[in-house]
Amino acid sequence: MAQQPETVAVDGAELHYKNVGRGPALLAIGGAGAGVLEFRRIARRLAKEFRVISYDRRGTLQSTGRTDRAMDVGQESCDIVALLDTLEVRQAVVFATCGGASVGFDFIARYPNYVRAYVVHEPITIRILPDVDEQQAFFQGLCRLNERQGPVAAYMAWTNSIGLDSEPTFGRRSLARAKRDGDFVFSHQIMEMVEFMPDLAAIKEAGTCTVVAAGEGSLSGNYCYVRIARAMADTLGCALATFPGHHHAYEDRPDEFAQSLAETIHKFCPET
Numbered sequence: 001m002a003q004q005p006e007t008v009a010v011d012g013a014e015l016h017y018k019n020v021g022r023g024p025a026l027l028a029i030g031g032a033g034a035g036v037l038e039f040r041r042i043a044r045r046l047a048k049e050f051r052v053i054s055y056d057r058r059g060t061l062q063s064t065g066r067t068d069r070a071m072d073v074g075q076e077s078c079d080i081v082a083l084l085d086t087l088e089v090r091q092a093v094v095f096a097t098c099g100g101a102s103v104g105f106d107f108i109a110r111y112p113n114y115v116r117a118y119v120v121h122e123p124i125t126i127r128i129l130p131d132v133d134e135q136q137a138f139f140q141g142l143c144r145l146n147e148r149q150g151p152v153a154a155y156m157a158w159t160n161s162i163g164l165d166s167e168p169t170f171g172r173r174s175l176a177r178a179k180r181d182g183d184f185v186f187s188h189q190i191m192e193m194v195e196f197m198p199d200l201a202a203i204k205e206a207g208t209c210t211v212v213a214a215g216e217g218s219l220s221g222n223y224c225y226v227r228i229a230r231a232m233a234d235t236l237g238c239a240l241a242t243f244p245g246h247h248h249a250y251e252d253r254p255d256e257f258a259q260s261l262a263e264t265i266h267k268f269c270p271e272t
Contacts, residue, residue, distance in 0.1 A: 010082035011075065013065025017055035017083055021047025024116070025089045026265075027080065028054040031098025031124075032185045032193060033177045035061045041254035046262060053092070055083060057103070059188075060181045071192040077107040084114060093265055097121040097250065098225070099190070105198035112206035117269035119261065120232070121213045122225040122247055127197040128232060135224050139194050143186050151182020162223050162247055200235055209269035210238045213260075217246035239268050 007014045018036045020043055028039045035056035043052040058079055059066035080103070084092060093116050096104030101123030108115045126135040138161070146154040155178040203210065212233040218226050219242065233240040241264045243249060244256040 007063075008083050008086045010079050011065075013058040013063060013079070015055055015058060015065075015079055015083060016062035017053060018043065019051065019053050019087060020044070021049075021051045023050045025084075025087075025092035026050040026052050027084070027089075027092040027094050028052065029080075029094065029096035029100035029104050030054070030057065031100045032189055033060055033181045034098070034100070035063070037061065038251055042250050042258040042261070045254060045258035049262065050093070051089075053083070053087065053089070057100075059184060061177075066184060067188075069188065071189040073102055073106045073192060073196055074110070076103045077110050080107050081111060081114065090114070091116040093117045093119070093269070095119045095121070095261060096123075098247065099124055099193035101125060102193045102196040102198070105203065106196070108206065108208055108210075109199040109202040112202075112208055115206075115208050116271075117209040117211070117265060119211045119213060119241075119264055120229075121243065121250075122215065122218060123212075123228050123232060124194050124225050125196055125198060125228055125232075126194045126224060128228055128235065129224065136195065139190055143190060146183060146186035151178045151186055154178075154186050155182055162218075162225075163221050204236060209271075210236055211241050211264055211268045212236070212238060213241040213243045213264060215243045215245045215247065215249050217244075217249075223247075241268070 007016050016036060026046060030038055036054045039054040043054055046052050056063040057076060091114060094104050101120045102125055104118060104120055108118050126132050129135060142154045142157055145157055212229045214226050214229040229240060243260045245253045250257045
C-alpha cells in the first residue's frame, strides 16, 4: 500500500500528491485552499476498497506553480491528466467538492475517457443560478474584504455566510491555511472557480455516471451551493444524493462521509 506523498512535474509546477490503498482509482479534488491534508481522514477510510489519490492544486499548500495570473481551469485539468498518467491510472472515479467542482466539471468535459464516474459535492458554480449577479457580488465582496482586512477575515465571512460557527469549524488548520494561501486564493482563484460555467452539453454527451451530492445539514438551508446542487442534478438529469453534515463534513465527520461516498459510488455507478 503506497503511503508516502510524492510530486509530479507539469507545466512549471511540482504537484504534491498522495496515493493510498488498492482497488478502483478514486481521485479527490479539493476546493479553494484544500488538498491532501483535508482529505487524509476520508482517504484512510476509503483505502480499504479504493486507490485514493489526493493532491494539492498548483500554487497552493505544498504544490508549486504560483503566479500572479488568474487561475486557468483548463490548466488544472491538464494537471490531473499528468498526475493520472504518472500513476498509470487509465480511469478514475472523480470526487470534487466546493470550488474543486469547477475543475472536476472541466476535466470530465475535456477528458471523459479518464473518468469512470463523477461525484460532485456542493459545487459553487454560480452561473447556473437565476440570482447569479447577487452571488457574484457576494464573492467579489469577499475578495475586496481580503484586500482590506486580509484572508482570515474573508474566510471567516465565507464560513459565517454558510451557517457555520466560525471558531470550532475553522480550527487551527484552516486558520493556518488562510494565513498561508488565503491571499492567493482570493486574489487569483475564487472568482475563476465560482464564475466557471461547465459545458453541461459535453458532460451529458459523454454519458459518464454523474451524481450530485449535498449534506443533510446543508439541505436544511438555502445556501447557494445547495441551490446549485439541485439545479445541476435537474439539468444533468442525475441523482441528488444526501451526504452527512455540512459543507466541510469530509473533515468534521470523516467516517460517515467516507461511508456515504462509497455507498453512493456503488449504488449509482455499480460498474465501478
